[in-house]
Amino acid sequence: MSVPELNIGVTRVQKAAAGEGPVVLQIVPSLVTGGAERGTIEIAAALVAEGGTAIVASEGGPMENDLRRAGALHLKLPAASKNPIVMYRNVARIAQIIESYSVGIVHVRSRAPAWSAKAACERTGAHFITTFHAPYNFSNALKKRYNQIMAEGERVIAISEFIAQHVRENYNVDPARLRVIRRGIDIARFDPDRVSAERMIQLSTRWRLPDGVPLILMPGRLTRWKGQTVLLDALAQLKDLDYRCVMVGSDQGRTAYRRELEALVASHGLETRVSIMDECNDMPAAYMLSDVVVSPSTDPEGFGRTVGEAQAMGRPVVASDHGGAREQIIDRRTGFLFPNRDAAALAAGLRRALALAPDARARLHDDAVHRVRAEFSKDQMCARTLGVYREVLRAGARSQFSRT
Incomplete structure (x- = not known):
């Protein structure tokens, strides 16, 4: 692989060499909509704002334009491949990027490219950092060993206390290397005072929403584990209420699942109430x-x-009682939690949220907005991540990696 000679990259590397900031290579499989991808772009923008050089290697995708607007350099890399031959060849590709752009830190957010990146860092002397974005499943020792690579960074970032606990319980990580940095909400963008009536009218018209009818919103790509079927089963128990529901998110090629959801909508008699956008x-x-x-x-x-974004806008959230939602929602104060997969309990939570009196809704709005701004802002996430970069660079020589 030849590294593209783009002026933006060379210029910033020259600045970094003069001591104006670190050069950080983030690696993510692709730049398709998702939390890991959004976090990658946000950290790249924060790094550039502090005078550093942000490079992202991935297979690309629709978020490349966001990355360019952030002032970062994107390099094509087959980072999503789990093919052992491709992973082996990626070692040399990543090492070439490190050497060509004087990369000081490689920050990896996925398992397959992490194996290649660690070997490239050992070859070049660059620092190796990982972020656990999910509780990776494993059913045997081989799969667990495959996952272990994410626990072998000089610093291992967990995106929630839930993830940190998963890492502690399942992987060989020295607690001194583990950092909890929760994902951040862009509170400048998700600010209820900055959304004009015109924007709301335009979207309402596009979605053909009737005036005065309560709206239940479910954001999230169309994939089974997101729980769209649980929601539809719950909505079938609310036919005595007047409401509309919009499920918004791409099927990303899962057309069979979309058809399954459309059939479930029809079988529940919800065709006039539920839209999939x-x-x-x-x-x-x-x-x-x-x-x-x-x-x-x-x-x-x-x-x-999405739980944090909705709360930042002061909206009541009804969420499954597990994972990161438990850390974001104070039950019955900033939102409502229900037992996982329990459609009847979800229906009850929706009734409770829709029936909130104006004063109770106003209190929830204020408490939710305040908590997101105090604990889950994008600025906090970026500052803490850049702090980890500085910490690793100050440490000097690359730390010994843990062994399993």
Whole structure:
């Protein structure tokens, strides 16, 4: 692989060499919408703002434009491949990037490229950092060993206390290397005072929402573990109420699952109440239109950014009682938790949220917004991550990696 000679990259590397900031290479499989990808771009922007050089290697995707706007350099790398031959060849590719751009830190957010990146860091002397974005499943020792690579960074970042506990219980990590840095909400973007009536009207018109009818919103890509079927089973128990529900998120090629959801909508007699929409380009307006936001994931979310975004907009959230949602929601104060996969309990939570009196809704709004701004802001996430970078660089020589 030849490294592209882009002026933006060379210029910033020259600045970094003059002592203006570190050169950090982040590696993520692709730049398709997701929490890991969004976090990658946010950290890249924060690094550039502090005078550093941000490089991201991935297979690319629709978020490349966001990365360029952040002032970062993107390099194509087959980072999503689990093919052992490709992973082996990626060692040399990553080492070439490190040497060509004087990379000081390699920060990896996925297992397959982490194996290649660690070997490249050992070859070049660059620092190796990982982020656990999810509680990786394993059913045998081989799969657990494959996952272990994410616990072998000089610093291992967990995106929630839930993930940190999973790492402690299942992997060989010295507690001194583990850092909890919760995912951050862009409170400048997700601010209820910054969403105009015009934006809400435009989106309402596009979604053909009737005036005065409560809206139940479920953001999240169409994949089974996100829990769309649980929500539909719950909505079938609310036919005595007047509501509309919008599920917003791409199926990312899962057309069979979309058809399954459409059939379930029909079997429950919800055709006039439920709409399945593709990606929304104005989620702040979508949250403002909603009366309640749902996160019914059947598998625990590592963090669950939509829970934080909805609370930042002051919206009641009804979420499965596990994973990162437990850390974000104070039950019955900033939202409502329900037992995982329990459609009847979800229906009860939706009733409770929709029936909130104006003063109770106002208190929930204020408590939720305050808590997100105090504990889950993007600025805090970026500052703490850049602090880990500085900590590793100050440590000097690369630390010994843990062995299993």
